[in-house]
Amino acid sequence: MNNIDVLKQDIIGTVHAANDMDSLEQVRVSALGKKGQITGMMQSLGKMDPDQRREMGQALNKLKNEIAGEIDNRVQILKSEEMKKKLAADKIDVTLPIRPELKGSIHPLSHTFEELFTIFTDMGFDIAEGPDIEDEFYNFTALNFPPEHPARQMHDTFYLPDDNLKEGDASKKLLRTHTSTVQVHVMQNQEPPIRIIIPGRTYRSDYDATHTPMFHQLEGLVIDKKTNLSHLKGCLTDFLSSYFEIDDLPVRFRPHYFPFTEPSAEVDIGCTKDKNNFKIGAGDNWMEILGCGMIHPNVLKNCGIDPDVYQGFAFGMGVERIAMLKYGIPDLRTFFETDLRWLRHYGFRSLEQPNSVMK
Ligand code: PHE
Numbered sequence: 001m002n003n004i005d006v007l008k009q010d011i012i013g014t015v016h017a018a019n020d021m022d023s024l025e026q027v028r029v030s031a032l033g034k035k036g037q038i039t040g041m042m043q044s045l046g047k048m049d050p051d052q053r054r055e056m057g058q059a060l061n062k063l064k065n066e067i068a069g070e071i072d073n074r075v076q077i078l079k080s081e082e083m084k085k086k087l088a089a090d091k092i093d094v095t096l097p098i099r100p101e102l103k104g105s106i107h108p109l110s111h112t113f114e115e116l117f118t119i120f121t122d123m124g125f126d127i128a129e130g131p132d133i134e135d136e137f138y139n140f141t142a143l144n145f146p147p148e149h150p151a152r153q154m155h156d157t158f159y160l161p162d163d164n165l166k167e168g169d170a171s172k173k174l175l176r177t178h179t180s181t182v183q184v185h186v187m188q189n190q191e192p193p194i195r196i197i198i199p200g201r202t203y204r205s206d207y208d209a210t211h212t213p214m215f216h217q218l219e220g221l222v223i224d225k226k227t228n229l230s231h232l233k234g235c236l237t238d239f240l241s242s243y244f245e246i247d248d249l250p251v252r253f254r255p256h257y258f259p260f261t262e263p264s265a266e267v268d269i270g271c272t273k274d275k276n277n278f279k280i281g282a283g284d285n286w287m288e289i290l291g292c293g294m295i296h297p298n299v300l301k302n303c304g305i306d307p308d309v310y311q312g313f314a315f316g317m318g319v320e321r322i323a324m325l326k327y328g329i330p331d332l333r334t335f336f337e338t339d340l341r342w343l344r345h346y347g348f349r350s351l352e353q354p355n356s357v358m359k
Helices: 003-017 021-032 037-047 050-089 108-122 150-154 180-189 229-243 297-302 319-327 332-336 340-346
Strands: 133-135 173-175 194-203 214-224 251-258 261-274 277-280 285-295 311-318
Touching: 003 021, 003 037, 003 050, 021 037, 021 050, 037 050, 108 194, 108 214, 108 229, 108 319, 180 194, 180 214, 180 297, 180 311, 214 229, 214 319, 229 251, 229 261, 229 285, 229 311, 251 285, 261 311, 285 297, 285 319, 311 319, 319 332
Parallel strands: none
Antiparallel strands: 133 173, 194 214, 214 311, 251 261, 261 277, 261 285, 285 311
8 A cells, every 4th residue: 555545544534533523624624724734745746756746646636535525425424413413302292281381372463363354254255465565546546535635644644765756646655554455456456246354454653542553454345246235234233243242232333434435434332331331232332443335436446347337345443442342451552562461461372262153
């Protein structure tokens, strides 16, 4: 065996003996590093005569490549051993009981959405979603808000900065102030019959015990050839008595104005309200709960649906608001404070089933 073969056996032996990345790196440096054995031998080539230099040069290059290959293989082996060790240590026994101090709960908002989805999908609604960032067209114009109409300001809109566009420009970007924007997307893309609910975040610049700059709405949209006001009344009355779990819940439709519905109404439910008492159900008072109406023909037209063939209704409600009423939560701001004590008090256990209209 010549010198090079001896050196090769020697270095390969140390590569195989390296049991972690650090020692492998040391082996690499002492063989191939700037002051390494092979590098040193390469530097001595200059002193050899040309024939010897050629022969030796080729042999050293081959050696260098072989050693680098051995090191790469060893790196792969060490990495996979390390991963195996890590996976073995990470093993969890999923059959172990939950540790009591780690028990989580479902946020009342998530629970309320689950209840809403259950009730409306039982009634035959599908779920549709749309973007939080919209423009004037989807938030106002398509929904029949006239330009410069005070209702555009009424919504306390958050506009996105864009130096080139003014309020009122159809493509001026904003955070949607209501989920009615998704009505427009759905009507533009889907032939009636349409029967959808739209859950989502909405934004208005407002902050007190009953308003937060971000809150959630649930919107409903039904369009077909013969959809009429009695369908709207029946649908919402069934929904409200199912959601509040009160069979004879009094429901009142009070005339109102929305630019995108005609006629429009606000819906109230019966309640008892005095100094120390608040209870939903038959009583002396009314509590406003949602907005609704028959889709304005202009909205159908703006979205490419023929108002001479189709008609429909829509409704919209604040999800935190109906959660607060059902579960006796006094302040809307607490929903988003992530206070563990609040979550433990108002949260739900993961296996609690939402109620359904199909009793
Ligand atoms: N978009 C209305 C609001 O945010 C609610 C609504 C939806 C009213 C659909 C009528 C029909 O106040």
